[in-house]
Amino acid sequence: GQFLPTEWVLAIDRQALTSSLNILASSMLAVAIFSLATMFSAFQAAAQSATPRARPLLTEDHTAQSAVSTFIGAFLFSLLALIGVTSGYYAEAGLLIVFVLTLLMVINVVVMLIRWIERLTSFGGVEEAILSVEAATRRALNREWKCPNFGARSIRKPPENSDPIEAVSPGFIQTVDIPKLQAIAEAADVQIHLSARPGEYVGPGQPVAWATSDASKLRQDICAAMVISETRNMDEDPAFGLIAISEIASRALSPAVNDPGTAISAIAANTRLLSECAGRFQAEADDPATRVSIVPIDMSDWLTCAYRAIARDGAAYVEIGIRLQEAFVMLKVADADLFGSRVKEFSKDAIKRAEAAISHDADLKALKSAARDFS
Numbered sequence: 001g002q003f004l005p006t007e008w009v010l011a012i013d014r015q016a017l018t019s020s021l022n023i024l025a026s027s028m029l030a031v032a033i034f035s036l037a038t039m040f041s042a043f044q045a046a047a048q049s050a051t052p053r054a055r056p057l058l059t060e061d062h063t064a065q066s067a068v069s070t071f072i073g074a075f076l077f078s079l080l081a082l083i084g085v086t087s088g089y090y091a092e093a094g095l096l097i098v099f100v101l102t103l104l105m106v107i108n109v110v111v112m113l114i115r116w117i118e119r120l121t122s123f124g125g126v127e128e129a130i131l132s133v134e135a136a137t138r139r140a141l142n143r144e145w146k147c148p149n150f151g152a153r154s155i156r157k158p159p160e161n162s163d164p165i166e167a168v169s170p171g172f173i174q175t176v177d178i179p180k181l182q183a184i185a186e187a188a189d190v191q192i193h194l195s196a197r198p199g200e201y202v203g204p205g206q207p208v209a210w211a212t213s214d215a216s217k218l219r220q221d222i223c224a225a226m227v228i229s230e231t232r233n234m235d236e237d238p239a240f241g242l243i244a245i246s247e248i249a250s251r252a253l254s255p256a257v258n259d260p261g262t263a264i265s266a267i268a269a270n271t272r273l274l275s276e277c278a279g280r281f282q283a284e285a286d287d288p289a290t291r292v293s294i295v296p297i298d299m300s301d302w303l304t305c306a307y308r309a310i311a312r313d314g315a316a317y318v319e320i321g322i323r324l325q326e327a328f329v330m331l332k333v334a335d336a337d338l339f340g341s342r343v344k345e346f347s348k349d350a351i352k353r354a355e356a357a358i359s360h361d362a363d364l365k366a367l368k369s370a371a372r373d374f375s
Contacts, residue, residue, distance in 0.1 A: 042124025050129035137241025163215035170203030
């Protein structure tokens with residue numbers, strides 16, 4: 001404050017600054033409470049209209065977190081500054097500094113309010129939920145392609161003369177520490193084969209891994225290299241994201257909602273995600289020195305997660321059936337080796353479901369025409 005010009009210091013009125021801080025403190029508290037209530041309502045709406053699996057993704061929204069933290073921070077700033085000003089803690093030069101900081105805080109709040117209002121126009125909507133789940137699933141897919149099979153070799157069956165290792169407690173596998181398992185295998189001079197991937201439900205009585213020797217001694221160490229939880233997440237489990245999107249479609253197709261448009265958006269989202277697997281699917285790892293192996297990705301299981309529930313719940317909607325057939329054709333064209341035979345079976349299954357649910361001949365004819373590439 002000693003370096004500020006005297007005329008600047010004398011231009012600040014303590015009463016005017018106090019009134020400004022009073023207004024800022026009272027208004028920011030109300031805005032922060034309103035924003036928190038809005039966020040809570042959006043989370044509830046997303047869980048009810050879309051799927052509860054989308055709620056954790058909405059809570060991670062950067063704009064919402066920034067808005068609430070800015071409003072709470074502005075409230076605390078104005079409250080503490082008000083205490084300092086009214087108690088005479090600041091000298092005249094200090095009042096000028098507080099005034100400048102208050103102006104900067106007001107500008108920050110105004111900018112954040114504009115961003116927050118713009119965000120509220122779509123926050124918590126069904127389409128927003130689909131896009132959020134799709135983005136999270138895409139991140140999981142990118143991690144999978146960046147490090148196929150988490151760095152382990154891809155083998156369908158466990159090695160010969162290996163013993164099963166059961167999970168210590170029931171739950172879903174969330175992640176696997178392959179480098180730690182590699183160190184365990186090297187120290188014990190064994191081969192470790194994982195018979196379950198992230199997302200699978202395991203527990204006592206069900207083998208989660210196999211070891212060529214000393215299986216009972218290695219059980220605790222191997223299970224400690226896995227995160228087994230009560231719930232699934234999308235970090236390393238793309239199939240869970242496909243399931244969440246199909247759940248949104250199933251809820252939209254329920255008689256209480258009757259919203260085929262949302263189901264069509266869900267089909268498009270899952271098709272975009274699966275089409276990104278074309279040409280990138282790697283079934284085998286090339287490093288024979290790796291002592292840890294894992295079962296490969298089952299693309300049929302991913303297709304089941306993405307489409308079976310939609311085909312079941314949307315069997316009576318010809319528009320849903322046509323979009324499904326179009327999606328199957330797109331996947332076949334994208335990668336015939338990966339999807340060709342698999343989507344053909346799904347196409348036949350969807351036709352059978354539609355034949356049992358649709359009575360109008362013209363609708364069935366249109367649906368079968370969309371599936372002509374699989375006939």
